[in-house]
Amino acid sequence: KAGVTQTPRYLIKTRGQQVTLSCSPISGHRSVSWYQQTPGQGLQFLFEYFSETQRNKGNFPGRFSGRQFSNSRSEMNVSTLELGDSALYLCASSLDRGGGTEAFFGQGTRLTVV
Amino acid sequence: AQTVTQSQPEMSVQEAETVTLSCTYDTSESDYYLFWYKQPPSRQMILVIRQEAYKQQNATENRFSVNFQKAAKSFSLKISDSQLGDAAMYFCAYRSAASGGGADGLTFGKGTHLIIQP
Numbered sequence: 638k639a640g641v642t643q644t645p646r647y648l649i650k651t652r653g654q655q656v657t658l659s660c661s662p663i664s665g666h667r668s669v670s671w672y673q674q675t676p677g678q679g680l681q682f683l684f685e686y687f688s689e690t691q692r693n694k695g696n697f698p699g700r701f702s703g704r705q706f707s708n709s710r711s712e713m714n715v716s717t718l719e720l721g722d723s724a725l726y727l728c729a730s731s732l733d734r735g736g737g738t739e740a741f742f743g744q745g746t747r748l749t750v751v
Numbered sequence: 752a753q754t755v756t757q758s759q760p761e762m763s764v765q766e767a768e769t770v771t772l773s774c775t776y777d778t779s780e781s782d783y784y785l786f787w788y789k790q791p792p793s794r795q796m797i798l799v800i801r802q803e804a805y806k807q808q809n810a811t812e813n814r815f816s817v818n819f820q821k822a823a824k825s826f827s828l829k830i831s832d833s834q835l836g837d838a839a840m841y842f843c844a845y846r847s848a849a850s851g852g853g854a855d856g857l858t859f860g861k862g863t864h865l866i867i868q869p
Contacts, residue, residue: 692851695856737784742797
């Protein structure tokens, strides 16, 4: 079965712009989480969606937002981009929200802000 | 909040040898899950092995095994018979066993870059 699909794979944006990243989870998975990966901060939890509701949010400013659709696909949006938002954004899908449930990751979207 | 520490930024091992990657964590919870993820150059994170904190038996998956020391809050990964395909970044991760997996998703360490020498 198809894995987690993230689009686009690469993105270059200018400071001040906004961006939307997309994640299609594995079929049947209802939980989608987003992570930001940078060389300095490593992997940091952004937020988690389950059944179209944001369940948890990491320590990121309000410029970072997301949503989940009825088919479990998720999008994250970053407004008023800053240079520091340059990162690899990873999406992970899980069957449910249990702590031990395996998270399957996509290949990420590499965002560069210039 | 919990933290995960990987003290080895880089490790190198000869092909077919055994290597151990270290991980320590800090938490006030008694029930949780620990994971090792592998991230090859393709960037896709792949689950290597999972350990449930309430299980004393160390998890094993083929050539991969862990040494879980709950009291010491230590969770090391041993890779036996290292292969060229094992070369990657390895991340240790923690997740609460609280309802819904806790509020913080997966908490990752900074990673260890594993180099396999042919």
